[in-house]
Amino acid sequence: MLYISQGYTTHQMEPEENNKTPFQKLIEFEPPKVKQINEKTDLKTINNFKSKQMGYFLAGQLKNNIRKDENLLEKELIVLDYDNLGKMFYTKFVDTIKEELKGIRFYLYPTIKNNLPNYGLRYRLVIDTDRPYTKNENNWLIQNVIDCIGLPCDSKSKTYSQCMGLPYLNAQSSEKLIVKQDGEPLEVEKWLYEPKRKENKLSFTTNYRNVGGKYTGVFLNKVIEGTAEGNRDVWLTSVIGTMLNQGVEAQNAYMMADVINQNFINPPLSDEQVNKIYLSILDKETRKRGVAI
Template sequence: MIYIQTGTNNNVLTLAPHSESAFEWLLAYHPAVYTKMEDINQVKQRDAEFFIAGTLEGTKRNDEALKSRSLLVLDYDTAPDDFIRLIETKLPNSEWLAYPSISNGVKGTAPRWRLVINLDRDYIKDEHTALIEAVNGRLGIVTDASAEQWSQVMGLPTITAHNKLTDIIHHTGMPMKVDALLAYADQLTKEHPAPTKKPPSGYTLNFSKRRKKWMGKLLDSIVEGTSEGSRNVHLTKIAGSLFFSDAEPETVYNVLLFANDMLSEPLESDEVNKIFQSVLKREVAKY
């Protein structure tokens, strides 16, 4: 099933009526046209359409309500110039759809692409990260961190001053086998185990005697995390500090996701989104 969310300022989803598969529905989707976008964030917050393909319990989006996904959707915000050729080379026999994100050409200079992979079966939350790692391993590039959030919605194709209809690329092939991807992810984990969170022994510089700057304190707090009862306050402080440093909203959001992942008991993604939107609204009101 396909669920649609209008704007990022809510987490209410509407079931899109369709009889075809989720991937076929996406292929037939008519992109919204935005010829003038003076404020990309405003368009994303109020007008742009986002989607989730899978099974949802109820109409409100959160990690607990989303029971399964039927499509693997990945964002590449710093994609190489030959992104499409790369996918065609690395995933030659698989069916996928690639299109520029609404922020392409607006934020930064690197191309911003979204990749939707057709799958042979639905998958559950516990399989999500492994599937992303498997595709990243095949392509040799890393997806945007927001894709790892289980109930994260992804923007639908759009036509803008930078995105043309011909930029939406459908590659025909077979649905990727979920179980084969999971096996590949397991192989990658064995070959390249995750690094420990502690530095190697033998370092002798005593940083405790140095006067720590505010950015050092911020980075330490992100890695150290906080207790379960202080998670919202902790993330709010981090977001506020990052906005104070004049970081871009997208940078703040991605660091916030990382900080949440460092917690022993991370918050649900919709709660992190609320924190980000609250702090962002407060920052916008200053200008």
């Protein structure tokens, strides 16, 4: 089943009722041309469009049509976001995907910030799967596909109930940049092996000791040390509050909260919990300052 929402801030999603598979529905979706998003559009306008007007999807079986991990009984499709490709050429990027996913059916399309100033290549990859998969299977499956392709991928791609943007084309993108590869769906069972541990490439000894304790260093040390079950809500509340107090923009603080949750909290909090904590702190900061932040 394919579920659709308008904007990413809502957890309410609407099922698309017909006999077509989620993958079929996506590749037949006519990407709207959003000419107002171009090289001169500011980040606030782009984020406002994404949060309120753009369509998002999730494929699987969703209880009560409410998007959260515990309601997603099973998931279909693998969806990966590539938005940190540096100065990689488009042809090199596409050739890498085709080579590593040879014989596998996929849909690759530019995201709304693709080729805008300061962003470069930004793409979304949708891979068809031969069967649905569960939350317990999610981490190994997604990580193994990411490792196989070998390109830097957005960590949100591993979030079980993460909704993803439907194909939209900004003024800098055209339909010619969309790639559809025919083939067989990815066989989920073959990718459910324990991911290889990545060795730390850095190895050194030092007699350096921190004697100053400057605020930024203390804060980063706290984030990297992370936290575990039993203290997660309080710890993340403190981290988000610190970011907002130190002048981090609200949208950037939200993005960092997600990265920190996925990488430095064990086990990670659900999206719903992170959103609740973030919105609570944002509301307190807004009332304290008397202006929106």
